[in-house]
Amino acid sequence: MSRLFTSYRVLAFVVGVLLAFCSLVALPLKYLATEGGDLQRFGESASIMWVAHGWVFMIYVVITFLLSRRAGWSAPFTVLTLAAGLIPLIIFWVERRVVAKVRAEHPELAG
Amino acid sequence: MSAARALLAPRYWGYHLVVVAALVVAGWLGLWQYHGWQERRAAEARDLTEVAPIALADAIGPDDPFPGQYVGQPVSFEGAWVTGATVYVSGREHDSVDGYWVVDPVRIGQSLLPVVRGWTASTAGAPPASGTADFVGWLQPPEGTGAVDDDPGDDVLPQLRVADLAQRFDEDLYGAYVVLRDPPPGLEQADLDQLPPAGRLTAVRNLLYAFEWWFFGLFALFVWWRWAREELDPAAAAGDGR
Numbered sequence: 001m002s003r004l005f006t007s008y009r010v011l012a013f014v015v016g017v018l019l020a021f022c023s024l025v026a027l028p029l030k031y032l033a034t035e036g037g038d039l040q041r042f043g044e045s046a047s048i049m050w051v052a053h054g055w056v057f058m059i060y061v062v063i064t065f066l067l068s069r070r071a072g073w074s075a076p077f078t079v080l081t082l083a084a085g086l087i088p089l090i091i092f093w094v095e096r097r098v099v100a101k102v103r104a105e106h107p108e109l110a111g
Numbered sequence: 112m113s114a115a116r117a118l119l120a121p122r123y124w125g126y127h128l129v130v131v132a133a134l135v136v137a138g139w140l141g142l143w144q145y146h147g148w149q150e151r152r153a154a155e156a157r158d159l160t161e162v163a164p165i166a167l168a169d170a171i172g173p174d175d176p177f178p179g180q181y182v183g184q185p186v187s188f189e190g191a192w193v194t195g196a197t198v199y200v201s202g203r204e205h206d207s208v209d210g211y212w213v214v215d216p217v218r219i220g221q222s223l224l225p226v227v228r229g230w231t232a233s234t235a236g237a238p239p240a241s242g243t244a245d246f247v248g249w250l251q252p253p254e255g256t257g258a259v260d261d262d263p264g265d266d267v268l269p270q271l272r273v274a275d276l277a278q279r280f281d282e283d284l285y286g287a288y289v290v291l292r293d294p295p296p297g298l299e300q301a302d303l304d305q306l307p308p309a310g311r312l313t314a315v316r317n318l319l320y321a322f323e324w325w326f327f328g329l330f331a332l333f334v335w336w337r338w339a340r341e342e343l344d345p346a347a348a349a350g351d352g353r
């Protein structure tokens with residue numbers, strides 16, 4: 001299995017989990033939980049994970065772009081996979097499509 | 112046709128414009144975050160000067176080296192003014208006006224602590240200091256800028272250095288000075304020279320976001336470069352397989 005393809009899958013998973021945690025757990029707790037309560041404070045400190053998401057996303061963008069060039073994706077599909085790292089939960093679905101696409105079109109990349 | 116000339120063809124202008132716009136936007140957003148980082152740290156430093164005062168003795172003793180963690184710390188103490196010992200420290204700005212700090216020593220036990228009573232525009236007319244009082248002020252490390260006193264005979268000093276003051280008094284001096292929070296009538300409150308250090312992690316998110324934006328700017332440039340290579344020479348770009 002090519003290192004690029006494996007890196008893409010791992011990064012997509014990490015970005016997806018971080019984004020889901022930040023936007024679906026930390027964010028609602030920070031703004032919707034009772035002000036000053038334990039949950040609200042947890043949401044506030046957990047918001048630091050946005051930084052982790054941002055930095056992993058940077059690596060994800062580069063790796064995904066390199067994979068896109070290697071596999072010869074169209075511009076719209078490349079943009080979709082890049083942007084998927086910013087929309088909660090979508091990235092898990094996109095990752096499955098990418099895996100199917102690479103396996104069908106470039107089996108040598110998917111190994 | 113050379114590669115550079117081919118890229119200048121009008122049908123490519125739109126692509127170039129998009130990359131330039133992406134670079135400008137990412138650079139600007141990065142700068143915005145970077146400034147946010149600086150401002151929040153400065154704000155925290157100001158906030159730290161407004162915490163409740165601690166006893167001077169808890170921060171520094173007469174013979175202690177200056178405690179770095181207490182730069183700008185509000186302190187309270189009781190002492191007696193040493194009368195007739197006023198010195199002026201020159202070159203002090205307040206509201207963009209050049210003036211002087213009015214400094215008098217306060218006797219605490221057996222030692223003297225230099226206290227900046229306030230700021231004045233001229234060396235004339237500072238009210239004399241006398242009596243015993245409770246003081247509240249900000250602890251500051253002594254200065255040592257190496258400025259030369261052009262007239263060692265007068266009461267005007269170029270900096271607040273303990274060694275300079277030690278020549279004027281026989282008693283032991285603290286290795287620190289204090290800027291008084293409530294200046295006497297006729298004097299303005301002196302501005303703090305050294306604010307407390309902001310925490311190392313204060314607003315670090317803004318700094319990390321700034322780097323992220325600049326990184327995305329570089330990424331846009333990289334995408335543009337790959338695109339240009341493939342556009343000009345599809346065979347070579349596909350052939351190198353990377």
